[in-house]
Amino acid sequence: MNSNDLNLLARAEVRDLASYNAGLSTEAVRKRFGLTRVAKLGSNENPLGPAPAVTAAMAQACSEIALYPDASCEALRNALSAKLGVPGKQLVFGNGSEDLLSIISRVFLDHGDEVVTVVPSFGLHFIYPLAAGAQVIGVPMTASGAFDLPSMLAAITPRTRLLMFSCPSNPVGSTLTADELRQLLDALPAHCLLVFDEAYYEYAQFEAEYPDCLGLIQASGKPFILLRTFSKAYSLAGLRIGYGIVSDPLLADLIDRLRTPFNVNRVAQAAAVAALADDEHLQTTLAHVARERRRLTAALQELGLSTAPSMANFLYFTTARPAEEINQALLREGVIIKPWREAGYAQHLRVSIGSCEDNDIFLTALARVLAVQEMRT
Numbered sequence: 001m002n003s004n005d006l007n008l009l010a011r012a013e014v015r016d017l018a019s020y021n022a023g024l025s026t027e028a029v030r031k032r033f034g035l036t037r038v039a040k041l042g043s044n045e046n047p048l049g050p051a052p053a054v055t056a057a058m059a060q061a062c063s064e065i066a067l068y069p070d071a072s073c074e075a076l077r078n079a080l081s082a083k084l085g086v087p088g089k090q091l092v093f094g095n096g097s098e099d100l101l102s103i104i105s106r107v108f109l110d111h112g113d114e115v116v117t118v119v120p121s122f123g124l125h126f127i128y129p130l131a132a133g134a135q136v137i138g139v140p141m142t143a144s145g146a147f148d149l150p151s152m153l154a155a156i157t158p159r160t161r162l163l164m165f166s167c168p169s170n171p172v173g174s175t176l177t178a179d180e181l182r183q184l185l186d187a188l189p190a191h192c193l194l195v196f197d198e199a200y201y202e203y204a205q206f207e208a209e210y211p212d213c214l215g216l217i218q219a220s221g222k223p224f225i226l227l228r229t230f231s232k233a234y235s236l237a238g239l240r241i242g243y244g245i246v247s248d249p250l251l252a253d254l255i256d257r258l259r260t261p262f263n264v265n266r267v268a269q270a271a272a273v274a275a276l277a278d279d280e281h282l283q284t285t286l287a288h289v290a291r292e293r294r295r296l297t298a299a300l301q302e303l304g305l306s307t308a309p310s311m312a313n314f315l316y317f318t319t320a321r322p323a324e325e326i327n328q329a330l331l332r333e334g335v336i337i338k339p340w341r342e343a344g345y346a347q348h349l350r351v352s353i354g355s356c357e358d359n360d361i362f363l364t365a366l367a368r369v370l371a372v373q374e375m376r377t
């Protein structure tokens, strides 16, 4: 069978679907360029690692891996319910929040439905709805990297089933103000479910200006699913665990129908409970990221690069050269960042806030790469 015939075996929606750009691993870059030291700043991971108690909790859970995990994530559900002041029945759990994005797309979307999101965007906000047969309308962020609220609202039609975007936005890092969020909620029609992806919540709420988005959304009375993750500030990306807060237990029930029954493994559940209990470690992470984000912003500006204001653990910046060119040159220097590949954004890159040392490696390499490119032009 040739590849065309094999392609025809897939559903029509899947045939032309772009794969998610998951970036390169440290190991792949080490091997490809014969390097010993690699600064991995492409996936918004937490350089400080998880809370110390996480290791012991994982070891304990590992001694029980012959048993299926708790399908209802009871211990974590109770811990989160107490921390957030949200009834346990209004929490859902996923194998990473990306699992929940996939389930949500399958539960709520059908052929002909529309999803409104923003561009540049987190890739899965396009990929999963498209795979479900929906049409995705990407509303461009403004030139300064802000949400274009009037255009987002204007994009909602009677066929819009989901308004789905991240706040802080990935890759830009920008956020909505309380007034903007209220305005958006007021205008949201009943047929449109809000999927508010707050993967970078902990970093944002460390800043005084970040509104209590959950509180505002809850107060609106509108149907919503608000997503968070243990991958970022809690540093459990390798374990895959995220959660959602839903406006009504019925939404949790609908999501439960399409998730795989044991979608969150035993080790991840135990690690998340331990991570949640260590607020001191979380605060250390948040302070480090805020400090280093300020330093990196200033250093990038000194290199003549403009960055969008960010409340997350990454910065989005624009260069005069194609992003892929800069990316390749940085990879040879042992630095992994993320060049943006969406049409219209090919001169934009996103760099994660790493350890002080990795950030220095990035800045030195970038200065060198830009200087070489300048000499060539």
Ligand SMILES: Cc1ncc(COP(=O)(O)O)c(C=O)c1O
Pocket (backbone or CB within 6 Å): 043, 044, 095, 096, 097, 098, 099, 122, 166, 170, 197, 199, 228, 229, 230, 231, 237, 240, 241, 242
């Ligand atoms: C905006 C956003 N949502 C969701 C995710 C998925 O996170 P995870 O599946 O690791 O919880 C990410 C990961 O980068 C993200 O940036």
